[in-house]
Amino acid sequence: MSWDITQARMAGLIDEVMDGADPATERPAIGSAPAGSAISHIATSRKYDYLVVGCGFAGSVIAERLASQHGARVLMIDKRDHIAGNAFDEKDAAGILMHRYGPHIFHTNSDEVFAYLSQFTKWRSYEHRVLASVRDQLVPIPINRTTLNRLFDLDLRTDAEAAAYLATRAETVEEIQTSEDVVINAVGRELYELFFRGYTRKQWGLDPSQLDKQVTSRIPTRTNTDDRYFADKHQAMPLDGYTAMFKAMLDHPNIDIALGADYREVRDEIEATHIIYTGPIDEYFDWRFGKLPYRSLRFEHKTLDQENYQPVAVVNYPSEDVPYTRISEYKHMTGQVAPKTSITLEYSSAEGDPYYPIPRPENQALFKRYEALADATPGVTFVGRLATYRYFNMDQIVGQALATFRRIDAARKAKMVGTASNAGVASDKLRIVA
Ligand code: FAD
Ligand code: UDP
Numbered sequence: 001m002s003w004d005i006t007q008a009r010m011a012g013l014i015d016e017v018m019d020g021a022d023p024a025t026e027r028p029a030i031g032s033a034p035a036g037s038a039i040s041h042i043a044t045s046r047k048y049d050y051l052v053v054g055c056g057f058a059g060s061v062i063a064e065r066l067a068s069q070h071g072a073r074v075l076m077i078d079k080r081d082h083i084a085g086n087a088f089d090e091k092d093a094a095g096i097l098m099h100r101y102g103p104h105i106f107h108t109n110s111d112e113v114f115a116y117l118s119q120f121t122k123w124r125s126y127e128h129r130v131l132a133s134v135r136d137q138l139v140p141i142p143i144n145r146t147t148l149n150r151l152f153d154l155d156l157r158t159d160a161e162a163a164a165y166l167a168t169r170a171e172t173v174e175e176i177q178t179s180e181d182v183v184i185n186a187v188g189r190e191l192y193e194l195f196f197r198g199y200t201r202k203q204w205g206l207d208p209s210q211l212d213k214q215v216t217s218r219i220p221t222r223t224n225t226d227d228r229y230f231a232d233k234h235q236a237m238p239l240d241g242y243t244a245m246f247k248a249m250l251d252h253p254n255i256d257i258a259l260g261a262d263y264r265e266v267r268d269e270i271e272a273t274h275i276i277y278t279g280p281i282d283e284y285f286d287w288r289f290g291k292l293p294y295r296s297l298r299f300e301h302k303t304l305d306q307e308n309y310q311p312v313a314v315v316n317y318p319s320e321d322v323p324y325t326r327i328s329e330y331k332h333m334t335g336q337v338a339p340k341t342s343i344t345l346e347y348s349s350a351e352g353d354p355y356y357p358i359p360r361p362e363n364q365a366l367f368k369r370y371e372a373l374a375d376a377t378p379g380v381t382f383v384g385r386l387a388t389y390r391y392f393n394m395d396q397i398v399g400q401a402l403a404t405f406r407r408i409d410a411a412r413k414a415k416m417v418g419t420a421s422n423a424g425v426a427s428d429k430l431r432i433v434a
Helices: 001-022 057-070 111-118 145-152 157-171 179-188 189-204 242-250 263-269 330-334 361-375 394-423
Strands: 048-053 072-079 087-091 097-099 124-127 131-134 137-141 234-238 255-259 274-278 294-304 314-316 326-329 340-351 379-381
Touching: 048 057, 057 072, 057 242, 057 255, 057 274, 057 394, 087 242, 097 340, 111 234, 111 394, 131 189, 137 145, 145 157, 157 179, 179 189, 189 340, 234 242, 294 314, 326 330, 330 340, 361 379
Parallel strands: 048 072, 048 274, 072 255, 131 314, 274 379
Antiparallel strands: 087 097, 124 234, 131 137, 294 340, 314 326, 326 340
């Protein structure tokens, strides 16, 4: 197959040179908004093997794999004016590297995912720590021995002592189904109300008893004094930020990018053999079965004329008396040194861009109806947090996208073998478009 790839790469290079000669077909700059209707900057007469909708982790990983491994011609579009999806970061007016869509901390247990991304970035070791503002104190969350000692003025010295103490508070729930059950079963009602009930009600607009157990199961309870938010094997931030990592990933002659281009508006103008769709699945099908609920957020970004604001990167505010859920300060995550600091306050909302699928049985049932439609739609692959309606972290989305590529790759190989044996010719003479 090496000739296929070489041929595709040569075609890409020739196109690039041709692009230089004709401003109408110029590749739009990666990471910047093209003027006017973005799609007019793409040679719409050019036929693509793939149209990738969405330039977040899901779309970008697949686009990179298809271009680099199959020599496929890929057009990526995003309705936003930048790549990197929700992981997008940029320097603000004060020069502080901040995350436009809230704090994104990379962590994974997968060596494969970490090695894959390491092709496109160096890393800065970073272990995330979060404090919760409870009863006028800042205490570690996840709840650990330090949290218990500080909050209840105790002197628990060992794991066994902390476990015994928690056992006196925990209320055994026979069948753990909801996010309330998970916490009550682990730490009892008082700690549940202090740390989880208000935060969850604010974050989701629902009581924990109305949410699937997977939501609060993300937060462990510890009997030791480990105060890291995550326990994963790999915990690090891309050294120059997420956007720089995405730029490196998408810097391939076979990948064209059109920003500010909504699939719903440009779909009839693009010719592509196959679509990779990473937007909301219900939107793709024109909300045929009704709206699939996604939770939104409003971010209030501020720059303060002081070097630091809070002791750690994120402070959670579980009380319902405080309107926001958490405050993030980016310099802790990035290690940037500067006289000013930038922070983000997060407010949850029902309206706005879709950020979180809402894990509860009725939503999953509705998603399953859309998924059945997706399975019956040839030529379109649905990947990512919005399209597969899964409350996934970045690394899980990278893993999902790599697995999807493997399936495309296997199907392509099977097709090539089939075509070769049918035609009775050597397979390396075939020009196959995946
Ligand atoms: P997205 O990043 O949402 O990308 C989808 C893209 O598709 C978007 O850019 C969107 O504009 C585009 N799109 C949608 N519809 C259309 C359309 N019709 N036409 C064109 N383009 C379209 N994960 C972690 O691992 N660690 C964290 O600390 C972390 N923190 C988070 C904090 C917040 C506030 C949020 C919301 C998420 C956080 N995540 C975190 C999760 C992480 O953001 C996701 O796992 C990841 O970004 C999902 O990637 P994706 O490509 O599936 O989706
Ligand atoms: N949670 C909570 N209190 C906290 C932290 C988390 O109630 O101090 C609950 C809340 O429901 C939240 C969920 O646990 O949505 C998962 O938390 P995580 O920090 O993983 O949320 P994310 O980073 O995805 O917003």
